[in-house]
Amino acid sequence: MQFHTELSPESLPYSLGLESRIVTIGSCFAEVIGQRLIDNKLNVLNNPFGTIFNPVSIAKLLTMAIQGISPDENRYVERDGIWFHYDFHSSLWADNQDELRDKLLACLIQTGDEIRKADFLFLTLGSAIVYRHNETGKVVANCHKIPGTLFEKYLYQIDHIRDDLTRLFKLLHKANPKLKLVLTVSPVRHTRDTLPLNSVSKSTLRVIAHELTIWNNWVAYFPAYELMMDDLRDYRFYEADMIHPNSQAHDYIFGKFAESAFDPELRGFMADWAQVSKSLTHRPLYGDNTSAHLQFLTKLLAQLETIAKRIDVSAELADVRRRLNQGEKQESQVA
Known part of the structure; x- marks a missing residue:
């Protein structure tokens, strides 16, 4: 008997490898996946614009990054x-407008450069519900806790989303013909929009995602x-807010x-790295200068030196060497 x-x-029709360059863009789920890729030592630019839920803003920001368009001077708010x-997103802020302008320009330039060099773009669509600024008539990526009366909230029309994307x-594709795109719909539930409207929103995004994969052989879902x-399919897999997956x-x-996207070499490396990562977090019960712990660090150092032939583990190597030198120094002082 099966219970789920x-x-x-x-x-996927194409595989991510250990040397793949990846950019993630979109909702908080894109950031979660991006961080897990980083944790497994892949080269990732992770959600550089911050959490962006709606596809209208995603399309606008990526277009600005690729075409070298500066942020709209009329969209700054204090x-x-x-x-x-x-x-x-509100994670990009500054104490004054000039400082923020410089920060946003740097973000756009970096993202444009990485898109042109990337092998994969991981793009997550969060919601088809948008907020339009009443004064300008333009959709915003984030309201920044400005009074809600200044915005109109509505479901963006499916044809307009399709056209934007x-x-x-x-x-x-023109900017980077070798780019492969992995498209997802975020599993985060937008319950503030009401559950019925959340279902309409997710369905809209899912239909468009399906169409885009049919029309573009370099796009996969x-x-x-x-x-x-x-x-x-169980609330035990949600955080306490019953909105975000845990x-x-x-x-x-x-x-x-x-399983779906990684090539065999990367899957094998992940298994090895999981053991090394566990060893990196290990702390001895009886001090850093015991012979057993020094042997443990020596073995770990050798593992990292082998891995360093394939990927950058310079920070981990420096930390283990520091701990090993410190332990050996303590051992000599005791002796």
Whole structure:
């Protein structure tokens, strides 16, 4: 007897490897996946614009990055002495407008450069619900806790989203013909929009994601949303807010992603790195200068030196060498 339906995603038509360059953009789920890729030592620019839920703002920001367009001077806003920009997440802020302008320009330049060099773009669509600034009539990426009366909230029309993303994908492909795109719909539930409207929103995004994969052979869909809704399908896999998937759910979905998207070499490396990462966090019970711990560090150093032939582990090597030197010094003082 089975008590849940396990979803085993099909392999993507292209595989991520240990040397792949990756950019993640979109909702907080994109950032979660990006961080797990970073934890496994992949080269990732992780959600540089901050959490961006709606596809309208995602398309606008990526277009600005690729075409070298500066942030709109009329979209800066000040709240409680802190400056923000309506096209970016509130994690990008500054004490004055000039400082923020420099920060946003640097972010756009970096993202544009990385998109042109990247092998993969991991793009997560969060919600088709948007907020439009009444004064300018333009959609914002974030309201920055400005009074809600200044905005109109509504469901963005499906044809407009399709057109925005179609234009974006053509631009991306022209800027970097070798780029492969992994498209997902975020499993985060936007309950503030009401559950019925959240369902309409996610359905809209899912339809568009399907169409884009049919029209573009360099775009593939990974079913993160379906894994959460139909495979895990249990509130124990949510945080206490009943909105965000918890770490156990993220681990499960990322594991499915690895099975679907990673080449054999990368999957093998992940297994090895998991053991090394565990060793890096180990701290001895009886001090750093015991012979057993010094042998442990020596073995760990040798493992890292082998791994360093394939990837950058300079920070980990420096930490282990420091701990080993410190332990040996303490041992000599005791002797």
